[in-house]
Amino acid sequence: xxxxxxxxxxxxxxxxxxxxxxxxxxxxxxxxxxxxxxxxxxxxxxxxxxxxxxxxxxxxxxxxxxxxxxxxxxxxxxxxxxxxxxxxxxxxxxxxxxxxxxxxxxxxxxxxxxxxxxxxxxxxxxxxxxxxxxxxxxxxxxxxxxxxxxxxxxxxxxxxxxxxxxxxxxxxxxxxxxxxxxxxxxxxxxxxxxxxxxxxxxxxxxxxxxxxxxxxxxxxxxxxxxxxxxxxxxxxxxxxxxxxxxxxxxxxxxxxxxxxxxxxxxxxxxxxxxxxxxxxxxxxxxxxxxxxxxxxxxxxxxxxxxxxxxxxxxxxxxxxxxxxxxxxxxxxxxxxxxxxxxxxxxxxxxxxxxxxxxxxxxxxxxxxxxxxxxxxxxxxxxxxxxxxxxxxxxxxxxxxxxxxxxxxxxxxxxxxxxxxxxxxxxxxxxxxxxxxxxxxxxxxxxxxxxxxxxx
Amino acid sequence: xxxxxxxxxxxxxxxxxxxxxxxxxxxxxxxxxxxxxxxxxxxxxxxxxxxxxxxxxxxxxxxxxxxxxxxxxxxxxxxxxxxxxxxxxxxxxxxxxxxxxxxxxxxxxxxxxxxxxxxxxxxxxxxxxxxxxxxxxxxxxxxxxxxxxxxxxxxxxxxxxxxxxxxxxxxxxxxxxxxxxxxxxxxxxxxxxxxxxxxxxxxxxxxxxxxxxxxxxxxxxxxxxxxxxxxxxxxxxxxxxxxxxxxxxxxxxxxxxxxxxxx
Numbered sequence: 001x002x003x004x005x006x007x008x009x010x011x012x013x014x015x016x017x018x019x020x021x022x023x024x025x026x027x028x029x030x031x032x033x034x035x036x037x038x039x040x041x042x043x044x045x046x047x048x049x050x051x052x053x054x055x056x057x058x059x060x061x062x063x064x065x066x067x068x069x070x071x072x073x074x075x076x077x078x079x080x081x082x083x084x085x086x087x088x089x090x091x092x093x094x095x096x097x098x099x100x101x102x103x104x105x106x107x108x109x110x111x112x113x114x115x116x117x118x119x120x121x122x123x124x125x126x127x128x129x130x131x132x133x134x135x136x137x138x139x140x141x142x143x144x145x146x147x148x149x150x151x152x153x154x155x156x157x158x159x160x161x162x163x164x165x166x167x168x169x170x171x172x173x174x175x176x177x178x179x180x181x182x183x184x185x186x187x188x189x190x191x192x193x194x195x196x197x198x199x200x201x202x203x204x205x206x207x208x209x210x211x212x213x214x215x216x217x218x219x220x221x222x223x224x225x226x227x228x229x230x231x232x233x234x235x236x237x238x239x240x241x242x243x244x245x246x247x248x249x250x251x252x253x254x255x256x257x258x259x260x261x262x263x264x265x266x267x268x269x270x271x272x273x274x275x276x277x278x279x280x281x282x283x284x285x286x287x288x289x290x291x292x293x294x295x296x297x298x299x300x301x302x303x304x305x306x307x308x309x310x311x312x313x314x315x316x317x318x319x320x321x322x323x324x325x326x327x328x329x330x331x332x333x334x335x336x337x338x339x340x341x342x343x344x345x346x347x348x349x350x351x352x353x354x355x356x357x358x359x360x361x362x363x364x365x366x367x368x369x370x371x372x373x374x375x376x377x378x379x380x381x382x383x384x385x386x387x388x389x390x391x392x393x394x395x396x397x398x399x400x401x402x403x404x405x406x407x408x409x410x411x412x413x414x415x416x417x418x419x420x421x422x423x424x425x426x427x428x429x430x431x432x433x434x435x436x437x438x439x440x441x442x443x444x445x446x447x448x449x450x451x452x453x454x455x
Numbered sequence: 456x457x458x459x460x461x462x463x464x465x466x467x468x469x470x471x472x473x474x475x476x477x478x479x480x481x482x483x484x485x486x487x488x489x490x491x492x493x494x495x496x497x498x499x500x501x502x503x504x505x506x507x508x509x510x511x512x513x514x515x516x517x518x519x520x521x522x523x524x525x526x527x528x529x530x531x532x533x534x535x536x537x538x539x540x541x542x543x544x545x546x547x548x549x550x551x552x553x554x555x556x557x558x559x560x561x562x563x564x565x566x567x568x569x570x571x572x573x574x575x576x577x578x579x580x581x582x583x584x585x586x587x588x589x590x591x592x593x594x595x596x597x598x599x600x601x602x603x604x605x606x607x608x609x610x611x612x613x614x615x616x617x618x619x620x621x622x623x624x625x626x627x628x629x630x631x632x633x634x635x636x637x638x639x640x641x642x643x644x645x646x647x648x649x650x651x652x653x654x655x656x657x658x659x660x661x662x663x664x665x666x667x668x669x670x671x672x673x674x675x676x677x678x679x680x681x682x683x684x685x686x687x688x689x690x691x692x693x694x695x696x697x698x699x700x701x702x703x704x705x706x707x708x709x710x711x712x713x714x715x716x717x718x
Contacts (some may be wrong), residue, residue, distance in 0.1 A: 068676065144689065413551040415535035416511050416544075417561075417567030417621065424536075431555030
């Protein structure tokens, strides 16, 4: 037996050159918009972000925010810009939601008009940038890449590479009756590709809309049986950013589903601005990717906002799924209710970090946070950290975290009623997951997801 | 009731079992025929609850010897769910709470698993609802319980009634009621006992495991067995229970220790 000595790749010099490679990814993506006014707007936004990227480093586990999430595997892959491969509509059929009459489809981050379908009353906008009526052009710059947190390295990387934007714009006083489905498809390929989808939602005052933001790998989800082995090799990197602006008294119900290939990398930012009296609900389901990170950031810009955050992570194998949420309350009378659950099997590793800031002005805030974890194997791991910073003195804030395993006695109880051990375990895991999945306002999607949860 | 020439439902011979290496059952013998109601009484730690769990197939208990024949089949070779599917039912001393699963769904899954084995078509939610509404009467249960999570937030009495409701739906050949009476007030006890009496037929058998004679005023057993130190040390008719109530367990223990010693 011989012992091989490998050079230490963690030497500073090596790391920085790998960093540069990943951080130069934005340069490969060109603007996919025709309208000259928008092109110059995008170019300005991209240039600013590129400057930020050039001054940034890829975080390491020495950074507190990335303590448990090691990005070296991501850095070691040589990603290419996506080629223009496109699935056909028939292949997408099983992913379409009967409840959602409108959908925008992006393939590897590029708008696919022939796969999209929009059936919405006049005045409601769901399109890519080119489809945006000229009257809105000047307004875009008030919103796009304007939320705090835009300096974060992966958000800046996405911004520096904006090629197009999925836009949903709901005018004042309009209630959109049917959900809008935003599908971001990655197509499997032999060369690792990167796609950086961007989404902007503006809900004007008193408007209401239901959105489903859906990330998946075409092959894994469509022809699972036959192509499973092949898809196992499908390495790609999705770096997504979604910004949602809720004006006064607006309401947005947002479902975010990440079901990327098991070898994929997914880093996603969901940034929300909530004006006074607005109501925002996010139900985030994380199922896929070898390494995923969801940064969920809510900024309250006025009083009496309501924020409901539901999260479910179900991972197995060697998956790592990290959710970092930040809720910044700066005004009085806000309420927030957060429940994040993780189901972790095999040697998988889930991370939850939930920050809630309640500074002095945010009096009468009512905030609750609960993180519950179910470990299905002795090697499964969860790192959880509720982080409440409260300086206001007249508020109600509660938080808690639990870690448990499937209870043998519960399994036996179900077996003694005739269920076999597998069905019994499935029923218990499903019940744990259902509490979150049932919050999704789309029955067909609830059904699909509950089936996915089975062990 | 004792039925002439009825078939044997359960036959236990020299059953020994241990938990984490500690012997608990040290040679249990018991014969139950169709139509009969048996009661096993005994002081705490005598092994009565272990006996019921071994019969139901709890994985924490290891059978080390003896045999258990249920309707001609070797019960000990069967998985817990196979025992349930073939007609063994145990009402739990501490029914578990299952948050997130509605009682109705749970009952339907259990009901259908039994039907599947019987070669019958599984019932959908609609057809099942009709059946369950009817069975609710047996334990005087409010239909709103069906839409709550299994046993979650139920009172002690409600949990035990829910167990009997499951028994009513599953129509077992052998029902083992593990301390179903403990912790119940008299009103709840009457409802539970009345439910069990309605479910007793000449074709099935009931095994009551209890610490208190009080239950036997409402469910009258055909046979009473006293268990101590992992064995059935004496058996008799229902009058044995009354004697135990008035004299306690000590006299049985003393008499039988000398008897065992004499053997």
